[in-house]
Amino acid sequence: MTPHLAADPKAGAAVKAADRAHVFHSWSAQELIDPLAVAGAEGSYFWDYEGNRYLDFTSGLVFTNIGYQHPAVVAAIQEQAGRLSTFAPAFAVDVRSEAARLIAERTPGDLDKIFFTNGGAEAVENAVRMARLHTGRPKVLSAYRSYHGSTSTAINLTGDPRRWASDSGNAGVVRFWAPFLYRSPFYATTEAEECARALEHLEATIAFEGPATIAAIVLETIPGTAGIMTPPPGYLAGVRELCDRHGILLVLDEVMAGFGRTGAWFAADHFDVVPDLLTFAKGVNSGYVPLGGVAISAAVADTFATRPYPGGLTYSGHPLACAAAVATLRVMAEEKIVEHAAYIGETVLGPGLRELADRHPSVGEVRGTGVFWALDLVRDRETREPLVPYNATGEANAPMAAFAAACKKGGLWPFVNMNRTHVVPPCNVTEAEAKEGLTILDAALSVADEHVV
Structure with missing residues (x-):
């Protein structure tokens, strides 16, 4: 063209x-x-x-x-539209299954179950709901200088001014400072100092909030809109250890950073850290048809093995969106x-x-x-x-x-x-x-x- x-x-x-x-x-x-x-x-x-x-x-x-108008993805959407334009989410549909399989192949660790949403904010909403139900705890910790979406829970998790007009103050969210050496809130002068002091601050926040009340810590693996602030070496591993110590789930938001953006399939791959839940959207199909989701660990998925998960969306795993995802992931691998x-x-x-x-x-x-x-x-x-x-x-x-x-x-x-x-x-x-x-x-x-x- x-x-x-x-x-x-x-x-x-x-x-x-x-x-x-x-x-x-x-x-x-x-x-x-x-x-x-x-x-x-x-x-x-x-x-x-x-x-x-x-x-x-x-x-x-x-x-x-x-990029825009990749011919392989456009053709896949056209072919799917001619074959099966839409179908309800309760059924097994070939292109939906294949999209989930291809995503699970690329997610870190045992994040092998995929819950599809229409976008990133819904992915964050459902990840938090899963974490609260899995742990039986109400609170969620998130960072200042972050963005997680504009729906009710996601906007309250957000740590930038877009939250202010909608912040109810009663959403069970507690914010903390994540590391950012250039504008350090910890008066650090080196990455090692910033990492250590940020982890000390988070550990103290957990202690004073009550570990047994905290369901999850939600972090953008590399914060996007807030400034693309790559965490210092050891920070995410330290957060993972704090979560494991206190039975808190780690949720990594990869809506912006995922699917090749950082030079890896997921930003978590740079840090050798496996979260309990990982949210995605955007790059999964290059935005050609709205799609997002939550990649779920075996332990969290097992919570809902015989207990119904109380959430869903009419267009979850929409065939056109999944066809775009399958084509996008194949193109990314082949090219x-x-x-x-x-x-x-x-x-x-x-x-x-x-x-x-x-x-x-x-x-x-x-x-x-x-x-x-x-x-x-x-x-x-x-x-x-x-x-x-x-x-x-x-x-x-x-x-x-x-x-x-x-x-x-x-x-x-x-x-x-x-x-x-x-x-x-x-x-x-x-x-x-x-x-x-x-x-x-x-x-x-x-x-x-x-x-x-």
Whole structure:
């Protein structure tokens, strides 16, 4: 397929008008947004009705892990639609069984049972429900600087400002500080100090909350939207040990980090840690049809061997979504996309971003692995003052808005959150595309540099 870049502003205006008349957008003040009308997409690019093409360094919302319109996945969805478009979740359906088998082949340890959901938030909701029922305990611990979804339990687990408007304060959630050396809450100066002090803090939190009241600790293996903060060596193993000591389940949220994003099938693979429950979505089928799920350990699954699990969804394991997952996982294996993501991170993105940091005073830190990176932008490298205040809006956010506008003007669609820009292209982004993106970022960071003190 070849992108069709012929401009059609009249069609674009009609799409925009219908959107503004009828679509209610998430996380937005409806009268203050101006959504781009998208005409098409392929691979690592999408384009608008004005004929402008953008290199997508967001992967949608970090889900198009194999890029847009991969022909093998599109064909699989079309074939499944012609054969069996939908069927209720209580039945055994070939493509549903095969999707579960392929996922279980790749999950760590004995996470061999798959409960399908429609997305990541529902996966987190059900993982927490399973943990509470399995342990008979009410509380769940989660970290600040985290995001787990916007449904009731998931939003209360979330540790960023998107939670504030919906936080009921009675959801049985207790938050703690996870390690983040660059902005350490523990006054640490080394990774070893940060790890030890973060584990001491978590152990104390468990002790003061009452271990026998805690069902689960929920962590993003590598936090995504909050800043792509890879935990220091030993931290996740230490959390696993605390959970084992107190009979607490470890739930790893891999909705964003899973399926090749970090250069491994799951981010947990980097740390040799096996959780009791693992949530996934996004990359499982590159977002082509909504799908998420929970990978369940043998011990938790056994809880519901003769006791019904009190939860379910009408579209659990939807055949079209599962067909997309089967095709995506086969494509990823055949095209060695996970290995490619590791290679691109190690040889192109990592070195390239660090080189940009050397030349741009607005870059405080470069963090990441695979195709999962963040630039922490600052006003002052010495004090590490963020380029914009925490949760800034309006004029206070002007420096980041100017940076994002410069990216778009250069043909790059950026993932910007607070004072960070995330570099999260598809896992199969080419070397040439990755270098193209770095060149555009280089120019845009000059705009950010204007706000350095």
